Amino acid sequence: MTKNGKGNRKSTTIHVIKPPMQIPARVDPPKPLKDFYCGVEGNLACTRIVVIDSANTRYWRTVVGTDLHYFKPRVASETIASGVEAAMRKATGKDNWREKGVIRRVVVLFAQTDRGDKVDDLVTFFRNKYVSVAPEKRICEDFHVMSEIDAVAPAHFQKGEEGIALQAGVDAFCRLVLKDGTMKKPDITPGMIGHGGAYWCGRTSFQMFVNDVERGTENMMSRGNKSSVTDKIKDVFKTVFSMKNDRDLLQMNEICFSNYYKHRLALFTEKLARHNMIGDVDTTKQEEGEEEEQNEQVEEYEQLPVIAEVFHNAGITLGNLVVNVLRQYPPTEKEKTLKILLFGRMFDSYKNLMSGFLDSISDTGFERVELYRKKEVSAVTAAIHAASLDNIELGMNEMEFIDRVAFC
Known part of the structure; x- marks a missing residue:
């Protein structure tokens, strides 16, 4: 302020310049995970x-x-x-x-x-x-x-539907799925748990060989040609376990009861199955000029009765799991058809198992059975089960039909 001539103060106006209004940047809300x-x-x-x-x-x-x-x-x-x-x-x-x-x-x-x-x-x-x-x-x-x-079985049977899930990999397991979705398993002796799987087959076939060696060649000759049967088992076993001579083979009998060697014995079974499937040829597709080769394959198949016997017995053992669980938990309503879901590497050799398996399950009291296999790997089943625990239903491929067998 300044004074004028009369001694009065003269006012001065002060202008305040405000900065332009700041518009806040738009912040989008975080997207849900x-x-x-x-x-x-x-x-x-x-x-x-x-x-x-x-x-x-x-x-x-x-x-x-x-x-x-x-x-x-x-x-x-x-x-x-x-x-x-x-x-x-x-x-x-x-x-x-x-x-x-x-x-x-x-x-x-x-x-x-x-x-x-x-x-x-x-x-x-x-x-x-x-x-x-x-x-x-x-x-x-x-x-x-x-x-x-326990994840695969309920995932493949709808509510209101009964059926059997039979797993045969290294070991074998069975579940009965009831119409209300609950599951039952066969009550079997602990020492027999897993019987019918690849480990059981490998152990059984090796013990058959050892028993024949201990009893001499008479039993081996009664089962077939020694060089093409017993030696075949021995050679496959020596290859899988990297053994150099027969003495090492006979000293390894204890591995048959060791969990550590389960997968090796399962691999042994897989190789035996390949030998046994050499003569497993579909004759309906035989073309002209193949008759001689076909006969050679069938002849080789007929020279491996010990291996065929092992897989036949495995089929019976797997079928007995089905029979046992149905006897312990008989269906409340009598159905004519029994659905069975088969999964596990042993069923890659289903033709080797079929005769023994069907003979065994013919005692279930059903007029016919329908056989299926799963089309999803079990990891998918696990993920879908994880979602179902939050009441989220995710679809999966239905099981694939294999065969229908009627019992007279």
Whole structure:
């Protein structure tokens, strides 16, 4: 202010220039994370992993084996976690997949879960390291381990439908699925659990060879030509177990009762099946000029009665599992047709098993049986089961019809 001539103060107006109004940048609300469910199929050779979103889109990953007979629970847990993360990176297209999705549940299937404390240790380790941790380190919100057949059986039979699920891989297992969705298993002697599987076949065939050696050549000759039958079993066994001479072979009898060698004996069975299938030829497709070759193959097949006997007995043993569970839990309503779902590597040799299997199940009281096989790998079944625990129903391929057999 300044004074004028009269001594009065002269006011001065002060103009305040305001900065332009700042318009805040638009911030979009964070997009909700996409839900995923994961299924894991644990084996010795490899571990199959699949993650599935709500649209039933599947993303796969295969990693090394996680069989708890051979791998420590910590190692198996870390292998599964690494594989699941790799599958999620593929599913989301981002290295930091947690920005895009969340795994609500992981379900791991093993063919057999009676590994003592190993399964419990696996679950505890995984949950402590990958579930009950900070979100930026968490892999999933829940984690379960269950037997393969307990996931496969209910997934392939609709509510109101009864049927049998029969698994024959390294070991054999059976479940009866009732109309209300509950499952029953045969009450069998603990020492007979798994009988009919590839391990049982390998052990049985090797013991047949050892018994023949101990009793001399008379029994071997009664079963067929010694050089093409017993020596065939011996040669296959020596190849699988890298043995150099017969003495090593006879000293290895104890391996037949060791869980550590189960998969080796299963491999032995697979090789025996290939030998036995040499003469398993469809004669309806024989063309002109093939008759001589066909006769040679049939002749070789007829020279392997010991191997045929092993698979015939395996078929009977598998059929007995079906018969036993039906006798223990007879159907409330008498049906004419029994549905049986077959899965596991042993059924790759179904033609070798068929005669014994059908002979055995002819005593079930049903007029006919329908045989099916599953079209989905068990990892998918595990993921779909994981989603079903949240009441989310994801579709899967129905089981494939194989054959229908009527009993007179």
